[in-house]
Amino acid sequence: DWTAAHIVEELIADVQAQVGEEGRVLLGISGGVDSSTLALLLARAVGERLTAVFIDHGLLRLGEREQVEAALRPLGVNLVTVDARKEFLGALKGVSDPELKRKAIGREFIRAFERETAKLGHFDFLAQGTLYPDVIESAGGAHGDKSGAANIKSHHNVGGLPEDLQFKLVEPFRTLFKDEVREIAQLLGLPDHIRMRHPFPGPGLAIRCLGEVTEEKLDILKRVDDIFISGLREFGLYDDCSQALAVLTPIQSVGVMGDERTYSYTAALRAVTTDDFMTAEWARLPYDFLATMSNRIVNQVHEINRVVYDITGKPPATIEWE
Ligand code: XMP
Numbered sequence: 210d211w212t213a214a215h216i217v218e219e220l221i222a223d224v225q226a227q228v229g230e231e232g233r234v235l236l237g238i239s240g241g242v243d244s245s246t247l248a249l250l251l252a253r254a255v256g257e258r259l260t261a262v263f264i265d266h267g268l269l270r271l272g273e274r275e276q277v278e279a280a281l282r283p284l285g286v287n288l289v290t291v292d293a294r295k296e297f298l299g300a301l302k303g304v305s306d307p308e309l310k311r312k313a314i315g316r317e318f319i320r321a322f323e324r325e326t327a328k329l330g331h332f333d334f335l336a337q338g339t340l341y342p343d344v345i346e347s348a349g350g351a352h353g354d355k356s357g358a359a360n361i362k363s364h365h366n367v368g369g370l371p372e373d374l375q376f377k378l379v380e381p382f383r384t385l386f387k388d389e390v391r392e393i394a395q396l397l398g399l400p401d402h403i404r405m406r407h408p409f410p411g412p413g414l415a416i417r418c419l420g421e422v423t424e425e426k427l428d429i430l431k432r433v434d435d436i437f438i439s440g441l442r443e444f445g446l447y448d449d450c451s452q453a454l455a456v457l458t459p460i461q462s463v464g465v466m467g468d469e470r471t472y473s474y475t476a477a478l479r480a481v482t483t484d485d486f487m488t489a490e491w492a493r494l495p496y497d498f499l500a501t502m503s504n505r506i507v508n509q510v511h512e513i514n515r516v517v518y519d520i521t522g523k524p525p526a527t528i529e530w531e
Contacts, residue, residue, distance in 0.1 A: 213392040217250070220381045220393075224254040227379060228334055231258075234379060235332040237322060238263040238288070239411065240277045242404055243338030243382065246390050249397040250381060251336055252285045259336075260329055261286050264321050266314065267294030267427065268413030271435040280400050289329065293321040301415060301422045307531035310422070311363050314412045335376035339383050340390065362527070407452040408486070416531040420459045429512045430457040433476045436505050440498070441480070450492045453480035456519075456530045464514030473514035476506060481528055489523040 228234060234251055238244045238261045251259040261281065265274045274290060281288050300317040304310050326332065382390055394404045410416060414434070418426045434455040441447040456477040464471040478499070483489035503516040519526070 211389075213389075213396045216385075216389070217253075217393055217396055220250060221254045224251065224379060224381055227377075228255055228258070232333040233331065234259045234334040234336050235326060235329075235376070236261045236336040238277065238281070240269060240273055240403075241338075241409060242387075242394060242399070242406060243340065243390055245277065245281065245399055245403055246394040246397060247336060247338045247382065248281055248286045248288070249284055249399060250393070251379075252281075252287070253397070256285070257287055259287055260332070261288045262322065262325055262329075263288060263290045264318060264325070265290060265292050265294060266297040266318065266321075266413065267424075268297065268314070268415045268422075270409070270414070270438070271431045276403065280403055284398055289325070291321060291325045293317070296321060298422070298424060303421065305420045307416060308363055310415050310531070311412050314415060318411075332376060334379045336379040336381075338390075339380045341382075341384055341386055344383055362529070405448070407447075407450065410529060416529050417454055417456045419456065419530060426457055429474065429510060430455060430476075432510045433457065433506055433513060436509060437478055437502055440502050440505065444498050444501075446494060446498060449482070450480040450494075451483045451486070451489070452528060453478075453492070454529070455479075458530075462515050466514065471514045474512055475515040475517060476510075476513045477517050477519055477530070478502065479519040479528070479530075481523070483523075483528075486528065487523075489528055491520050491522060494518070 232255070234255055236244065236248055236251060236259060238248055240263070248259070248261045251261075263274065263277060278288060278290060297314065297317050300313045301310060304313050385393075391404055414427055414430050415422050417434075418430050437455050438447070438453060441450065441453055447453070456479065458475045458477055460475040461472055462475055464473060480492035480494055481489040482492050499518055506513055506516050519530075
């Protein structure tokens with residue numbers, strides 16, 4: 210019978226049997242619930258023989274790297290964080306096509322991961338937070354066939370690693386669903402703000418910064434996003450949405466601030482409800498809440514003079530704007 214406590218003991222025993230007394234395990238951390246939970250499980254199973262590597266590509270949300278560090282280190286995860294912000298910005302320079310952005314980020318991620326792990330000595334195993342739905346999806350078949358209009362983006366998951374790495378794979382979550390991983394996470398002490406987080410795409414804020422990504426635009430977007438997401442939590446609306454995000458558009462428009470004419474960027478807010486992310490409805494957030502968000506954003510982020518709310522379903526729109 211399935212109880213989280215029971216399954217945790219079983220998974221730990223399985224990992225210990227696979228890895229043995231000496232094996233060293235490498236894990237890439239994305240900041241999401243799967244890899245964070247896996248880090249906690251592996252730390253319990255093999256202790257210091259786990260090295261978790263978190264690449265900060267600069268496309269994360271405000272404070273995210275610090276949150277992950279604060280969540281994992283006190284629970285015994287040997288965590289190495291790598292500041293690769295400059296390299297990723299360099300790789301994204303002049304790139305504005307959404308798919309080319311994904312490719313550039315995927316390439317740079319592998320490069321950064323290889324560069325850093327080479328410094329950390331020899332590893333026998335590579336751990337991955339693969340879930341059961343990923344397994345059936347990549348095997349194809351009835352449930353795995355998600356082709357078609359609803360899945361038209363290349364979905365570069367940061368964490369997708371080159372196939373020729375000389376590691377044996379450790380994938381303890383291969384038979385689990387997301388809800389089960391969340392239960393395990395709770396048992397292992399992962400804080401709720403990570404455990405119950407909305408999904409966040411591997412390419413991060415790069416695909417929410419329309420057009421070319423620059424440090425300045427990322428900085429604006431991070432502040433807008435933080436106001437919106439913190440606001441959803443503050444007003445108790447976060448868990449009513451399946452995913453919520455802010456987009457920095459390249460549109461500049463005229464506004465007025467005091468006696469001054471402004472000519473600044475437009476930010477878009479998007480929140481959706483969905484069961485499977487293949488189709489989605491825009492979330493009917495209360496007008497008063499949207500008004501509060503709009504006021505906070507234009508008051509606190511001076512580069513923004515206009516805020517719009519996306520009222521399009523998927524299809525025809527996708528959840529992300531790129
Ligand atoms: P769309 O925009 O296609 O998004 O409606 C559906 C879900 O997938 C996420 N998404 C991605 N996740 N790498 C990821 O890891 C990507 O390149 C990517 N593109 C979209 C999106 O956040 C939503 O949850």
